[in-house]
Amino acid sequence: MADDVLFEFLHMEMVSHIYKDQASRGEMEKDRATCVSTLEGMGFRVGQGLIERFTKDSPSFKDDLDVMKFICKDFWINVFRKQIDNLRTNHQGTYVLQDNKFALLTQFSNGKQYLEEAPKYLAYSCGLVRGALSNLGMDCVVTAEVSLMPSCESLLSSSSSSFIIYHHTTPNITDTTEMF
């Protein structure tokens, strides 16, 4: 129904608006953190809703790894139109999802010039994933890292992002890591 492009434009405009809005209200120091958490919060609510709609007819998941595989395949395909390229885990609650051509970053130019701006465009998606996981019963912290590589002669597009998921399996949790 709605074209993918519409979501990308809406997302771009959302990020730009939230940052412009914060800037115009002064308070430069807490700018970045509030913007990121606002976007992340929006993503969270949407992720919760989305996953409810998407899995209402599916059987329940066997374990956490099954949930993560679902996120990497079906969820990612449906939201970002491709699968996660690489999933790694330390089997102790940390998962790293790597996407070599993240859909919301493909419009960025290759190279390191806009590396600093990239986190703004990942906040919403982190919230999306966190919301989805939360409704599947996994309470997590989701952060994202981008390392834009120069394109050289590689055939892959040059934006590679990793989503790192820390799953709180025990009550003794270390302090929540800084998002960006």
Add this chain to the structure above:
Amino acid sequence: MSRQSNRTTDSKKMNAELFTLTYGALVTQLCKDYENDEEVNKQLDKMGYNIGVRLIEDFLARSSVGRCQDFRETADVIAKVAFKMYLGITPSVTNWSPAGDEFSLIMESNPLVDFVELPDNHSSLVYSNLLCGVLRGALEMVQMAVDVKFSQDTLRGDNVTEIRMKFIKRIEENLPAGDE
């Protein structure tokens, strides 16, 4: 994994829901940030405008529609090509003014409001005002100044959603000064 059934239809549906839910999260955030509905309407219109000026390029690239000869042709292209391409619906073009400079787009269903109910304290909120901005911005990039507004809205109890578009003037292309 065995969850293969209806993959493509699901993914189109998911994308639509992602867009709808994201839009909902955006409007909710705007309502939190601004005290009154009028301000939210204005912001939605502004954001829509920013999206529209970019969307028109995407539209022209995908649809290979030539230049429209008159406003009637414009109306048809908007309803039958653009709306269908981006929102999957085809509104009907009706209620032409005698001078031929104003018409209505009537939508039986508005995809943006799929899961939405307006609470009583937001009765003057034009929920889908982003659409007005998008149309205005897109048409401005093809040299038409138009005025777009909602005259009926299913969220406010009407049977259909109606957008009223009025042609104001043709925008002359201005060469930058000193470019003789």
